Amino acid sequence: MIKLESVHIEEMRGIRKLDTDFHKLTFAICGPNGSGKSGVIDAIEFGLTGQIGRLMGAGTKGLTIGEHAPHVDMVKFPDAALVRLGLYLTDIKQSATLTRKVKAPSKPTIEPATEDVLRILSEVAEHPEITLSRREILRFILVEPSARAEEIQSILKLDQIGQTRSTLGSANNKIQTAYRNAEAASTTAKEALQRHAQITSLRADELLEAVNKRRQTLQLEALDTLTPDTQLDSGLDAEKRLNGANKKTSLKDLESLLLETQTPDELAAAEASKAVSIIEQLQSNPALFAALQRLSFLERGLELADTPQCPLCDSSFDSVEALAAHLRAKLEKSKDAQRAQRTLSESGAAVGRAAVKLATLVNTALASCDAQGELALIPSFNIWRDDLESFRASLSSVDGIVAACTRLSQGWPSIPPTFHAELKAVTAKIHAKPDQTALFEAQTFLTIAQERLTAYREAMRRQKVAKAAADAAKVSYDTYCAVTDEELNNLYDEVQEDFSRFYRIVNGDDEGGFTAKLTPTEGKLGFDVNFYDRGLFPPAAYHSEGHQDGMGVCLYLALMKRLFGERFTFALLDDVVMSVDVDHRHAFCKLLKTEFPDTQFVITTHDRLWAEQMKAAGLVQGKSLLFFHSWSVDTGPMVESNTEIWDEIEGALEKGKVEVASAALRRHLEYVSRGLANDLAAPIPFRADGNYELGDLLPNVLGKFKKLLGEAANAAQSWGNAAQHQAVLARRDEFAVRMAATKVEEWAVNKAVHFNAWANFGKKDFQPVVAAYKELLESFRCKGCDTWLHITPRNNPEVLRCVCGAVSLTLRTKAK
Amino acid sequence: MATLQQKIADSFLTKLARAPEVHSEMLTELKELVLSGKKPKVEDFVRVFNLPAGGEIK
Numbered sequence: 001m002i003k004l005e006s007v008h009i010e011e012m013r014g015i016r017k018l019d020t021d022f023h024k025l026t027f028a029i030c031g032p033n034g035s036g037k038s039g040v041i042d043a044i045e046f047g048l049t050g051q052i053g054r055l056m057g058a059g060t061k062g063l064t065i066g067e068h069a070p071h072v073d074m075v076k077f078p079d080a081a082l083v084r085l086g087l088y089l090t091d092i093k094q095s096a097t098l099t100r101k102v103k104a105p106s107k108p109t110i111e112p113a114t115e116d117v118l119r120i121l122s123e124v125a126e127h128p129e130i131t132l133s134r135r136e137i138l139r140f141i142l143v144e145p146s147a148r149a150e151e152i153q154s155i156l157k158l159d160q161i162g163q164t165r166s167t168l169g170s171a172n173n174k175i176q177t178a179y180r181n182a183e184a185a186s187t188t189a190k191e192a193l194q195r196h197a198q199i200t201s202l203r204a205d206e207l208l209e210a211v212n213k214r215r216q217t218l219q220l221e222a223l224d225t226l227t228p229d230t231q232l233d234s235g236l237d238a239e240k241r242l243n244g245a246n247k248k249t250s251l252k253d254l255e256s257l258l259l260e261t262q263t264p265d266e267l268a269a270a271e272a273s274k275a276v277s278i279i280e281q282l283q284s285n286p287a288l289f290a291a292l293q294r295l296s297f298l299e300r301g302l303e304l305a306d307t308p309q310c311p312l313c314d315s316s317f318d319s320v321e322a323l324a325a326h327l328r329a330k331l332e333k334s335k336d337a338q339r340a341q342r343t344l345s346e347s348g349a350a351v352g353r354a355a356v357k358l359a360t361l362v363n364t365a366l367a368s369c370d371a372q373g374e375l376a377l378i379p380s381f382n383i384w385r386d387d388l389e390s391f392r393a394s395l396s397s398v399d400g401i402v403a404a405c406t407r408l409s410q411g412w413p414s415i416p417p418t419f420h421a422e423l424k425a426v427t428a429k430i431h432a433k434p435d436q437t438a439l440f441e442a443q444t445f446l447t448i449a450q451e452r453l454t455a456y457r458e459a460m461r462r463q464k465v466a467k468a469a470a471d472a473a474k475v476s477y478d479t480y481c482a483v484t485d486e487e488l489n490n491l492y493d494e495v496q497e498d499f500s501r502f503y504r505i506v507n508g509d510d511e512g513g514f515t516a517k518l519t520p521t522e523g524k525l526g527f528d529v530n531f532y533d534r535g536l537f538p539p540a541a542y543h544s545e546g547h548q549d550g551m552g553v554c555l556y557l558a559l560m561k562r563l564f565g566e567r568f569t570f571a572l573l574d575d576v577v578m579s580v581d582v583d584h585r586h587a588f589c590k591l592l593k594t595e596f597p598d599t600q601f602v603i604t605t606h607d608r609l610w611a612e613q614m615k616a617a618g619l620v621q622g623k624s625l626l627f628f629h630s631w632s633v634d635t636g637p638m639v640e641s642n643t644e645i646w647d648e649i650e651g652a653l654e655k656g657k658v659e660v661a662s663a664a665l666r667r668h669l670e671y672v673s674r675g676l677a678n679d680l681a682a683p684i685p686f687r688a689d690g691n692y693e694l695g696d697l698l699p700n701v702l703g704k705f706k707k708l709l710g711e712a713a714n715a716a717q718s719w720g721n722a723a724q725h726q727a728v729l730a731r732r733d734e735f736a737v738r739m740a741a742t743k744v745e746e747w748a749v750n751k752a753v754h755f756n757a758w759a760n761f762g763k764k765d766f767q768p769v770v771a772a773y774k775e776l777l778e779s780f781r782c783k784g785c786d787t788w789l790h791i792t793p794r795n796n797p798e799v800l801r802c803v804c805g806a807v808s809l810t811l812r813t814k815a816k
Numbered sequence: 817m818a819t820l821q822q823k824i825a826d827s828f829l830t831k832l833a834r835a836p837e838v839h840s841e842m843l844t845e846l847k848e849l850v851l852s853g854k855k856p857k858v859e860d861f862v863r864v865f866n867l868p869a870g871g872e873i874k
Contacts, residue, residue, distance in 0.1 A: 163855060164850060167861060171862050172861075471837040475837045476832060487820060491820060
């Protein structure tokens with residue numbers, strides 16, 4: 001997507017002002033702890049994403065970009081804190097500038113603000129995972145499988161996939177419940193029609209036979225077929241359509257209600273017992289109960305979350321995604337509570353359907369009593385029916401089901417105590433009434449039959465619609481789950497393959513047969529690695545911390561490759577291999593060079609040796625290596641460089657701070673001497689701790705350079721190249737004069753004193769020292785290309801030269 | 817939208833297009849829900865699955 005061309009940082013974190021050219025190359029920033037290296041990473045990350053990872057996550061409560069991104073002296077002036085990035089957009093092969101201020105982190109200024117540029121930079125802003133620190137490595141390696149799944153799913157932006165899956169699942173459950181309810185309502189309507197028609201099965205011929213018998217009594221034309229448009233009471237005029245007063249039907253309705261209350265619904269009873277059992281378990285496990293009560297709360301919060309503010313407590317998160325991930329993590333933690341919730345909901349729905357059926361029967365009986373003029377039971381029937389409907393409504397939530405525990409265990413129908421006696425009395429009264437005339441019976445039969453047929457047809461229609469929705473919802477959910485599982489399994493297979501290969505590149509010397517296994521299960525990601533062919537174990541079981549660090553980086557690289565593919569062109573690695581030893585770091589350089597040749601890495605390290613190793617391995621070049629030698633609140637990072645150092649020293653001398661100037665000169669000479677010692681293959685006495693001081697380096701560098709110039713003069717003479725010979729002699733003489741001016745050989749007598757003694761100089765005494773060393777160093781540089789002279793080839797030098805070739809002194813004499 | 821999400825969404829919709837239970841109006845609405853980049857809600861899916869074939873009467 002992007003590469004970094006340049007960075008300009010002002011008043012950000014520990015940096016006052018810093019300008020650096022990155023040249024779209026892999027870049028290393030080296031410096032001791034607290035020198036500002038991570039500040040550069042923070043600034044780049046902020047520039048690209050508007051976030052700073054170090055101010056987020058565990059242990060950062062109370063830290064915000066507004067308060068803690070600006071330099072500590074500029075907190076009240078957030079407008080002064082800004083980052084300007086020069087970027088190269090690889091997709092469109094175009095450069096752009098992005099300026100982001102702390103005052104407005106979500107509103108960067110982009111030039112040119114074309115559609116393509118804005119789209120690409122907007123995409124980059126959605127990927128804070130471009131920054132990897134050691135803290136993040138631990139997220140992949142040393143965490144529980146469920147947490148690892150979340151971390152990797154978060155980095156791969158899979159959480160939205162999980163969210164869609166969960167939402168589809170909830171929708172499917174709702175629709176399946178609605179279908180079952182429609183099915184139950186259809187059965188109830190069918191039974192009501194059957195009961196009225198006094199037929200054993202709802203077959204058209206049986207119903208027509210019963211209907212036509214009454215139609216004949218009324219001298220109405222018989223119905224031949226039963227179609228969707230058939231009206232059973234067709235031919236009856238409005239006067240003769242009499243409601244509800246059919247004695248036989250009324251008796252059947254009351255009998256049906258009596259039977260229902262005397263013969264318990266076994267299925268509903270079993271579900272009620274199941275619910276009670278779950279509730280009792282919850283009540284004996286307060287932690288689980290609390291988790292269950294929070295579930296609905298969290299699910300609701302997740303539904304409502306559409307801004308970075310939590311809808312439940314108003315806490316601010318850095319993004320909507322961060323809030324959603326936080327809520328989902330809490331939900332994930334209670335799988336047991338989710339299982340309990342699912343069982344309770346299913347049992348509650350089953351009991352609810354039985355309650356609906358009973359309430360419908362009560363309603364029908366109510367209508368019959370009313371039609372028969374038996375009004376005494378009506379008030380108690382109404383109360384009971386309302387109670388059943390209210391009970392059914394309460395079963396639609398887990399809290400409602402829990403609150404109904406006592407009723408569920410003691411007989412949820414809650415039949416009024418006098419119900420059976422009263423119902424039998426009313427039934428007897430209706431029995432005792434004179435039989436209705438055949439005409440009256442026929443009229444009421446047809447009227448009620450048509451009503452119940454209409455109700456049944458409507459219930460059937462709703463059931464059909466609900467079934468279509470249920471079938472569509474199920475197939476959609478099942479398909480989404482299958483597709484997601486397949487893609488995730490493929491993803492993890494690929495990541496596991498790349499990860500294993502990367503790790504073998506880094507650790508091929510002792511773990512050439514290394515393999516790893518990523519095992520996704522529901523909500524978890526198991527991660528096991530091969531330990532010397534003894535089997536697969538978690539990384540922390542047997543591998544060292546250094547190896548685990550290496551695993552973290554390799555897994556990160558495998559994930560980034562999977563996420564971005566060829567568009568993985570930029571990443572920030574903040575001191576991520578600190579525990580990896582020297583040999584493996586060299587292999588790490590090889591990994592980055594060979595597997596990610598088109599990716600620009602910005603790597604920080606506190607280890608100078610590692611920085612030089614990166615340069616020696618060709619991962620970084622001289623111009624893509626930045627050394628910070630120290631830091632102060634007032635100055636920010638102090639950069640080691642050949643051009644700015646003289647301004648820094650001059651500035652210190654202007655202020656009369658000789659000790660500061662002398663310290664800067666010493667550091668710079670050490671910095672340059674290290675490079676020259678390498679470039680000229682100067683013989684430096686070995687130190688096991690690698691802490692070479694100026695006295696170890698500079699005298700030997702000077703000696704080697706003098707020797708090389710001698711060799712060059714001899715070589716020129718052997719080849720009969722008089723002009724070259726004279727030029728080399730002049731260079732050698734000039735070098736000797738400059739060396740003498742620095743008096744370095746005098747001071748070498750007492751190494752422990754001579755450089756420190758500079759701090760005791762006055763300004764007028766020290767200025768000539770500065771000028772002398774500045775001039776001395778010019779002997780080692782090409783005036784044209786401004787690079788340091790070096791020998792080549794290293795093992796058997798033939799030439800002393802610069803990069804551009806303007807200085808090229810033959811060292812090999814002509815064979816005699 | 818990230819590549820993997822896009823891949824899953826495309827595969828999901830392709831398979832659903834072959835499912836007789838999902839009619840064209842549902843499919844059109846589902847495409848809108850999963851490809852918009854916005855977070856679909858439960859009610860959105862419930863509404864889509866309850867769409868009648870032939871579309872709603874306007």
